[in-house]
Amino acid sequence: MYANVFSFLLTLVMHIQVGCPLRCSFCATGKGGFARNLQPHEIVEQVLAIEETFKYRVTNVVFIGMGEPMMNLKSVLEAHQCFNKELKIGQRMMTISTVSVPNTIKMLASHKLQSTLAVRVSFEYTLLAGINDEKEHAEELAELLRMCGGGYHVNLIPYNPIEGSEYKRPYRKVVQAFVDALEARKITVSVRRTRGLDANVACGQLRNAFQKNPLLEIEPSPSIERTLVTA
Structure with missing residues (x-):
């Protein structure tokens, strides 16, 4: 029960x-x-x-x-x-x-x-330190959304580090500056609350910790249409 x-x-x-x-x-x-x-x-x-x-x-x-x-x-x-x-x-x-x-x-x-389609009602944007987290990047993102018609929500995801990656997680003040730059351009924005970071199960971290070699590569079907259910 x-x-x-x-x-x-x-x-x-x-x-x-x-x-x-x-x-x-x-x-x-x-x-x-x-x-x-x-x-x-x-x-x-x-x-x-x-x-x-x-x-x-x-x-x-x-x-x-x-x-x-x-x-x-x-x-x-x-x-x-x-x-x-x-x-x-x-x-x-x-x-x-x-x-x-x-x-x-x-x-x-x-x-x-x-159902909610995350990419249709909001855009998830992964912030990578020193790569796409500067004010000018926020301005470019705001302009892109404006060209798409506006009215969109941006969900910022500070990068969750993984072993063997050169990417870094941005500092909180950098994330806040990015938020401020978007809000100054009338973009609704939120920052993803990170959960599971200490256990390596946060967004982008899911992987078998005991896996020594990559999985056997099997290419997905080139015709995605064949995977659809007829309405």
Whole structure:
């Protein structure tokens, strides 16, 4: 039996793939290689396992963990439907976060989900010390958003360090200066609160600590359209 089911929100960050094929240079997950897509039931089982372990109901789901949702969209959509119809998680309590794989945003939009699409309503911007955290970078970002039509929210993510990376985390005063520069240009902005940094499980740090070699590289299907569920 669940205790205090409705007294608080329990958010679960979902894994979408084993590894990640995008290999972002600042992310530990990509450095570990890519093996395969998760099947829908493997995504759903993550929620069931957490609920069974902690005896609390998962209220929020974020497709942002290991892997890129748009490159396993068929499984994401099937899991999304199961969460909503079977586990009674509201569509607006689910977020799909993506680095914007070309030609996929419109495909996802065609399914008319009520879920939050992180890249559509907000932009997540990773701050790398000395690389993209200066005032002029904030001004360039503000101008880019203005050209896109304005009205967007920016979620700043100070870089979470990983072993073997040359990137550094910016100082708090630098982050605040970036915030001030955006707000001066009427951009709504927030700074991601870092959780799990001491355990190497913060954003961009997910990787098997015992993995000695990269995963066997398996290229994802070149036709992302084939992964979509017909509306």
